[in-house]
Amino acid sequence: MNLQILWFILVTILFVGFFMLEGFDYGVGMLLPFLGKKDEERRAIINTIGPIWDSNEVWMITAGGAMFASFPQVYATLFSGFYLALVLMLVALILRGVAFEYRQKFADKASRTNWDWAIFIGSALPALLWGVAVANLMRGVAIDENMNYWGGLLPLLNPFSILGGLVFVSLFVMHGANYLALKTEGEIEKRAKDMSFKSWIVATVLTVLFVVWTFFETDILTKSGVNGLIPALLAAVALLTVGYFNKTGKFGWAFVSGSLTVVFATVMVFAGLFPRIMISTLNPAYSLTIENASASAYTLQTMTIVTFILLPFVLAYVGWTYYIFRKRIKTDVKTLVY
Amino acid sequence: MDALVLARWQFSLITIFHFFFVPLTLGMTILVALLETQYVRTGDEKYKSMAKYWGSIFLINFAIGVVTGIVQEFQFGLNWSEYSRFMGDIFGAPLAIEALLAFYLESTFIGIWVFGWDKVSKKVHLTSIWLVAIGSNISALWILIANSFMQHPAGYILDPETGRALMSDFFALVTNPNVGYQFTHVLTSGISMAGFVVMAFSAWHLLRKNEPAFFRTSFQWAAVYALVGSLLVATIGHFQGQFLVKEQPMKMAAAEALWETEQPASFALVAAIDENGKTNPFEIKIPYALSFLSYNNFTGEVKGLHDLQAEAEAEYGAGNYIPPVTLNFWSFRIMVGAGSLMVLLAMLAVFWMKNIESKPWLLKALIPAAALPYLAVTTGWIMAETGRWPWIVYGLQKIEDAVSPNVPAWNIVLSLVLFVGLYAVLGVIAFKLAVKSGTSNSHKHEGAAAD
Numbered sequence: 001m002n003l004q005i006l007w008f009i010l011v012t013i014l015f016v017g018f019f020m021l022e023g024f025d026y027g028v029g030m031l032l033p034f035l036g037k038k039d040e041e042r043r044a045i046i047n048t049i050g051p052i053w054d055s056n057e058v059w060m061i062t063a064g065g066a067m068f069a070s071f072p073q074v075y076a077t078l079f080s081g082f083y084l085a086l087v088l089m090l091v092a093l094i095l096r097g098v099a100f101e102y103r104q105k106f107a108d109k110a111s112r113t114n115w116d117w118a119i120f121i122g123s124a125l126p127a128l129l130w131g132v133a134v135a136n137l138m139r140g141v142a143i144d145e146n147m148n149y150w151g152g153l154l155p156l157l158n159p160f161s162i163l164g165g166l167v168f169v170s171l172f173v174m175h176g177a178n179y180l181a182l183k184t185e186g187e188i189e190k191r192a193k194d195m196s197f198k199s200w201i202v203a204t205v206l207t208v209l210f211v212v213w214t215f216f217e218t219d220i221l222t223k224s225g226v227n228g229l230i231p232a233l234l235a236a237v238a239l240l241t242v243g244y245f246n247k248t249g250k251f252g253w254a255f256v257s258g259s260l261t262v263v264f265a266t267v268m269v270f271a272g273l274f275p276r277i278m279i280s281t282l283n284p285a286y287s288l289t290i291e292n293a294s295a296s297a298y299t300l301q302t303m304t305i306v307t308f309i310l311l312p313f314v315l316a317y318v319g320w321t322y323y324i325f326r327k328r329i330k331t332d333v334k335t336l337v338y
Numbered sequence: 339m340d341a342l343v344l345a346r347w348q349f350s351l352i353t354i355f356h357f358f359f360v361p362l363t364l365g366m367t368i369l370v371a372l373l374e375t376q377y378v379r380t381g382d383e384k385y386k387s388m389a390k391y392w393g394s395i396f397l398i399n400f401a402i403g404v405v406t407g408i409v410q411e412f413q414f415g416l417n418w419s420e421y422s423r424f425m426g427d428i429f430g431a432p433l434a435i436e437a438l439l440a441f442y443l444e445s446t447f448i449g450i451w452v453f454g455w456d457k458v459s460k461k462v463h464l465t466s467i468w469l470v471a472i473g474s475n476i477s478a479l480w481i482l483i484a485n486s487f488m489q490h491p492a493g494y495i496l497d498p499e500t501g502r503a504l505m506s507d508f509f510a511l512v513t514n515p516n517v518g519y520q521f522t523h524v525l526t527s528g529i530s531m532a533g534f535v536v537m538a539f540s541a542w543h544l545l546r547k548n549e550p551a552f553f554r555t556s557f558q559w560a561a562v563y564a565l566v567g568s569l570l571v572a573t574i575g576h577f578q579g580q581f582l583v584k585e586q587p588m589k590m591a592a593a594e595a596l597w598e599t600e601q602p603a604s605f606a607l608v609a610a611i612d613e614n615g616k617t618n619p620f621e622i623k624i625p626y627a628l629s630f631l632s633y634n635n636f637t638g639e640v641k642g643l644h645d646l647q648a649e650a651e652a653e654y655g656a657g658n659y660i661p662p663v664t665l666n667f668w669s670f671r672i673m674v675g676a677g678s679l680m681v682l683l684a685m686l687a688v689f690w691m692k693n694i695e696s697k698p699w700l701l702k703a704l705i706p707a708a709a710l711p712y713l714a715v716t717t718g719w720i721m722a723e724t725g726r727w728p729w730i731v732y733g734l735q736k737i738e739d740a741v742s743p744n745v746p747a748w749n750i751v752l753s754l755v756l757f758v759g760l761y762a763v764l765g766v767i768a769f770k771l772a773v774k775s776g777t778s779n780s781h782k783h784e785g786a787a788a789d
Contacts, residue, residue, distance in 0.1 A: 051449030054404065058441040061411050065434035068415070072426020079415025080742035086412060087753040091760055094405040098764060101401035105771050148419075148744040295427045295505075296497075302508045303431055307438065314442045321446050324457055337453050 003300040004290040007070035008277070010307065012270040014066055018059035019130075020262045024255075025049040025056050027176015029096060029123025030169070033116050035180065035191045039109070042116060043338065044331040046100060048183040051325050053100065055318055057093070069303050073147055073293035074277045081141065081149030082133060085156060089129045096122025104338040127172045128165040132156060134269055135164025135210075138218045140279030143286050147293075160217050167210045170203035171262060174242065178255040185328050193246075196254065200243050207239060207265075220272025228272030235264035342741045344750040345417040348757065350723070352409055354716055355761045359403035359768075361715050364478055364525060365532030366396040367471035369563055371464070378464045388556055389467075391780050392536055393451075398771045400448065402764055409757070410481075411437075417750065421730055421740035428494055428505045429484050436480035443473030478528075479521050486516035488731050489722070490585050496734075503734060516585070519578035520722075526570040527718070530680055531711035533564025537687060538708035539776035541701035544694065552780045558691045565684035572677050576631070583632045583640065586732065588650065589725030591643045592661045593670035594628060595621070601639035603628035608671075611664045616644070654733070661727035669717040669724075676714040683707050 028049050036042035049056075068075040079086055095118045103115035136156050143149050177199055180192035211232060215221050220228045238260040245254035273279070277293055280286035294300065329336070370393045377385035411433065414422050422429070447469040454463055487494075493510030494503045505511060540557035543549060582590045595609045595618055605627030610620040629638040643660050650659035683704060690697050726732055730740045 047453070051453040054445035054449060055442060057408075058437060058445045061408060061441055062434065062437035064411050064415075065430065065437040067430075068422065068426060069430030069434040072422055072430050075415045075426060075430065076419035076422035076742075079412055080417070080419035080744055083416055083742075083745045083749050084752065086416060087749075087756060090409050090412065091756050093408055094760060094764070097405035097408075098401055098767075101397065102767065102771065105398075105774075147423075150744045152746070152749070295430065298508075299427050299431055299505045302505070303434060306431075306435055310435075310438045314438060318442060318446055321449060324450065324454065337455075 003297060003304060004294045006304065007294065007300055008274060008290050011063065011066055011070060012267065014059060014063035016263050016266045018063050019266050020259050021056040021059055023172045023262050024175040024179040025053045026123040026127045027172040027174065028180060029119045030173055031176050031180065031195060033120050035188055035195060039112065040333050040336060041188055041331050043336050044184060044188060044329045045180065047329045047337060048180060052321060055321070070295055070300060071277060071293045072295055074288050077143065077147050077149060077278055077288055082156065084153040085129050085133060089126045092122045092125035124169060127169045131165035131168030132161045135161035137278060138214060138220050138269060138272065140281040142282050143278060143280035143288070144282060145286050147288060160213060163206065163210050163213065167206045170199060170206050174199040174203045175258045175262060178251060178258050181251040182255055183328055185330055188331060193251065197246050200246055204239055204243065220269065223272070226271050226274045228268035231264045231268040231271055235261050235268060238264055341745060341747045341750055342738055344747055344754060345741050346737065348417060348750060348754045349413065352406065352757050352761065354719065355765065356403070356406040356410055357715060357719060358712060359399050359406065360478070361524065361528035361531045362399045362535060363403045363474050364528030365567065366392065366399065367467065367474050368529065369532045369536065370396055371467045371471045373559065374464050374467055378460050384552065384555065387552065387780050394775050395772050397452065398768055398775060402768050417742055417745060418740050419742035421735065424502050424735050425731060428487055428503055428511065431505065432480045432484040436477050440473045440477035440480065444470045444477065447473065475525060478524055482520045482524060483512055483514065483517050486514045486520055487511060489726065490514060490516040491732060491734055515581065519574060519581055523571060523574045523578055526567050526574060527711065527715050530564050530567030530571055531715070533560045533567055533684065534680065534708045534711050536560035537564060538705045541704045542777060545698060545701050549780055550695065554694065557694055561684060561687035561691045565688045568677065568680040568684050572681055575677065580632060586725065587641050588646045588659060588661060589666070591641060591646055592663045592666040592725055593721055595663050595667040596640060596642045597644055599639060599642040599645045602626045602637050603632065603640035605631060609667065611667060613663050659728060661725050666721050666725045669721040673714045673717040673721065676710040680710050
């Protein structure tokens with residue numbers, strides 16, 4: 001296979017892994033202040049993702065690094081162009097990571113509540129901004145002949161991309177609620193199941209609106225050759241079954257379906273973009289593609305070898321951690337790890 | 339101020355802040371892993387308590403290192419997009435490998451270490467902390483492989499069409515001779531930093547006769563660790579300096595404020611430097627010393643800034659190629675001074691460690707001495723990075739050509755204010771938490787599985 005296509009697929013897989021895994025822990029972070037009433041409930045909620053959120057976040061860092069290695073021009077265009085949005089996201093992620101680790105060091109309720117809101121903002125803002133960024137990638141931005149986007153933050157905050165942001169937020173809330181329904185007990189489990197259904201309704205309405213708008217606003221679903229139509233349909237089916245499994249009380253399956261929704265939705269975006277990575281609205285010839293934005297054949301070959309050696313180990317031990325921490329977290333001060 | 343100046347300030351401030359936390363992580367994981375190894379080997383619960391106690395400070399530090407590391411991964415795209423375009427073919431690969439090989443390892447196994455005391459066997463738990471230690475240090479290795487290319491390009495060709503640097507030899511990139519010096523210098527600086535931090539807290543307790551058995555043992559481990567680290571960091575630094583005299587003579591000449599070529603070369607202990615007049619109005623010099631430091635003999639010629647400037651102009655065209663001399667001169671001296679003081683203090687600590695409580699003056703001195711490794715690593719990096727001026731990639735790309743053209747100054751002002759404000763608050767919180775943790779009693783860390 002052509003290495004540029006292979007790396008487009010590998011970067012897609014990294015984003016799929018990132019949104020699917022970090023998606024539910026963003027959701028857990030957003031739900032924390034609402035589903036946890038007492039301190040030990042909030043601790044239990046945090047501990048459902050305690051041992052894994054950091055490695056979930058590494059998917060994003062790896063996706064960024066892999067993009068730098070395989071499509072350096074995209075790395076340069078995207079992060080300099082979306083400067084303020086990325087800065088805000090980084091600030092939010094810093095707050096979030098520190099809050100997870102430092103919250104228990106403060107004994108008083110007020111401090112802990114502040115850290116909980118830091119976790120909320122640190123989860124909601126990146127979810128929203130990733131949605132905004134992805135929607136802008138689907139729609140295209142004003143990239144000039146030197147691969148630079150000069151427009152700044154404001155043009156990125158258009159109604160279409162804000163709806164995209166809200167779709168991400170609502171899907172991740174649903175995904176997180178399904179996860180909590182599996183990983184908690186008693187009151188929190190009940191609240192999570194309730195929230196799962198409510199957020200499913202909101203997510204479904206927003207997603208339908210967004211997909212319809214995508215049809216008219218972009219060529220993601222309609223362009224000839226590879227496009228996002230089939231994965232979009234699969235995502236829609238997966239999303240509908242979340243509601244079914246939710247109503248029939250099968251939350252394990254609801255979580256699986258929610259995961260598949262995120263997976264197919266991400267595939268839809270990348271399939272719709274292919275072979276472009278960043279679309280220019282000024283002139284299609286200015287778009288960044290797998291051809292004009294990629295690293296050299298030598299670098300791609302090297303990275304392919306390295307990745308195929310390392311990735312199986314990574315997947316094995318990351319999977320193993322999920323197995324170790326598979327049990328539900330009891331809301332009991334005696335057994336909770338602080 | 340223009341965008342270039344602001345971008346440089348942003349890079350330097352957030353990278354220096356990040357590197358307050360990195361070396362302690364590098365050294366402390368190994369120390370905690372050694373303590374836990376001792377626990378698993380002997381079954382002595384004291385070592386389990388010690389692993390948890392010092393592990394607690396390690397975790398406070400680790401958290402900030404991780405979150406500030408995310409910014410590092412993206413800031414080349416944010417502020418240095420022209421650099422990313424020019425260097426992406428080479429620079430991206432080590433970053434991606436760092437993530438794949440190191441970040442997954444440390445992030446996954448730190449989770450098992452913190453949450454897994456009762457969930458996995460002793461041996462698996464011990465393996466976890468060793469994997470965190472290996473992961474952290476592999477991470478340092480790969481980012482230094484990337485940085486080494488910027489110091490001393492190797493294994494590349496220039497694209498005849500675009501003029502960009504392309505990787506031509508991955509093996510040459512990885513085995514860049516600069517990597518060996520830089521990585522071992524960073525690793526051992528982390529080891530000495532961890533030793534000094536643990537000694538400082540242990541000294542605080544010993545002065546108060548608080549749990550002497552626990553903190554005496556901690557102190558002894560830390561003293562030996564600090565001595566090994568600081569001796570190695572100084573020795574490697576010496577050879578690294580000699581490597582730089584050959585490979586980056588301009589950086590070393592600036593660090594010595596050596597304007598005229600000398601043979602034999604004398605070493606300026608202190609100097610008043612006039613960068614505009616390109617001369618030192620006042621200096622105290624030790625004859626032959628610089629020749630010895632540079633070549634291990636007393637007669638070697640060391641090139642001065644004027645001659646190096648002329649050589650650079652001949653090779654790269656007109657322009658100023660002399661880095662900020664005063665900054666490099668004093669950074670170098672502060673680093674070496676702090677490092678030498680650390681060697682001395684660590685020697686004394688090891689010499690008297692059997693009955694260290696009979697030397698309260700030394701214990702008192704070792705508390706503020708924990709600041710020395712921080713001073714040394716910061717000034718060391720200032721020299722490593724500003725001594726390369728005007729180059730971002732030595733001989734290939736200038737700093738002024740590397741900045742993102744499409745990020746206006748006011749955006750950088752905003753991000754600079756956000757990052758500096760947030761980092762200042764986090765720095766204060768982390769410092770307070772570390773002090774609180776390191777001045778608490780050991781049994782406080784026993785109640786919970788991981789504090």
